[in-house]
Amino acid sequence: MNFKECYKKANDEIKGDRALLENILNTPQKEKAKIIPIVYKAASVAAAFVLIVTIALMPGIKEKFIVDEEVHAETETEEVTAEESIELAYDTAEAEKGAAVFSVRTVEGERAAENAKEKAEPAEASVVPEVAVINETDSDIVAYSAEYDETEVAVASEEAYDGDVNDIALTSEAEAPVVAEEAPKTEIAASGGGGGAPAVMKSAKPKKSSYTARDVLAHIGIDYESLTLEGMALTENSILAEFAEDGTISYYYIDITLSDGDKHMSIILTDSATPLAYDVSEAEGGVIVSKTYKSTDVFITAQNMTKDEVENYINSIS
């Protein structure tokens, strides 16, 4: 008998308690409040409306994209050649400085062209520069993820193995080189990466998950900033989230760490099936705290931190 047959035989004999199964099947399904999806949709529409109005009222955007009535009125009454010269003049304002405009201009057209140019220049100057989408925290996360992704591969005696799993000899020391691979795309967005020492391998690529902790926390009503601590870097190790069709979050698992090189805190947030009693304990030089906050179970394991520091942290999550 080989290992597989032996192991299968062992597991085939294991059966769960049928009384437990009956208990689960007879548990009534929780009825979700019907009002929540409606409120969520209404809030989404309201937020979208506010965003559109805000963008429309922003200075510079209006001038750049909304037609100036005076220039428009003038162009309608001008001759065709004047209209053409206005367009050309505007193009000149948009193009590199010093570019020449080749056209025949009438006096009226010249005046209108100058107006158009004047409008174009302030409009350009007042366009709100694009705000960088990635903020410092995100790039830190990417950088830390990069380090930890590389570490995942380089953990003691666990080199990545890229060969045939069936072709494994006990004494073989010839390992295939490390290959960084893209995580396969699934419905469930996941970001991998583990905690540990700084990077060793340079071949691994940094990766970002489809959902960040910020995205998921926004859905469950927890402020991302309340998880941060001054002086400690936050790393998102693993983010799992599932959303129902109505947009509500149905399952989530967030694994993050805070560290300043000396102090270290591992924090897990996940949806709560049964609320936890608030519990604090000190063991083996560390502090362990757990509680349920707003239907979220929070587990914290801290090292080189005092009980008060950790308790203050978990109680400041909002």
Add this chain to the structure above:
Amino acid sequence: MQKTASKDVFKHEMTEKYFDTVYRLALNQMKDKELAEDVTQDVFLKFINIDKDFESEEHVKAWLIRVTVNACKNVFNASWYKKSAPLEEDIPYEEKEVSDLYNHVLKLPKKYKAVIHLFYYEDMSITSIAECLGEKESTIKSQLKRAREILKKTLKGGCDLEF
């Protein structure tokens, strides 16, 4: 209403079908029957109450496995567990060979146990295991390799370990 009723029926069918699957994986991780039952109950209560459309039975199975592993992690992280971890019990079997092999697998580190169980008992591919556990394929391969090496050393003279 009809859609809800058929969803309920589907969930009940899936619960019955994968009840033992989840329990075995939970036992593999927790090494304690009571804790394994708690995890199993927790997982299926989530499954029954979740408002989600599953594409297929395979999708359900992958979801259940993933949630089971995470539920086990939650128990390990709970302070009450860290303070006083329950006694790990050996599962008795009639055949000593089977008993030795199974209990040695239970003694592996958690991540190795999960990979061994999903690969050899659930017949899942490396890709599927990697998706379920949120790891890279290369990581799963190396964990599988390492687990085999450990088992070969610990089980010498026991079950004929042709993998």
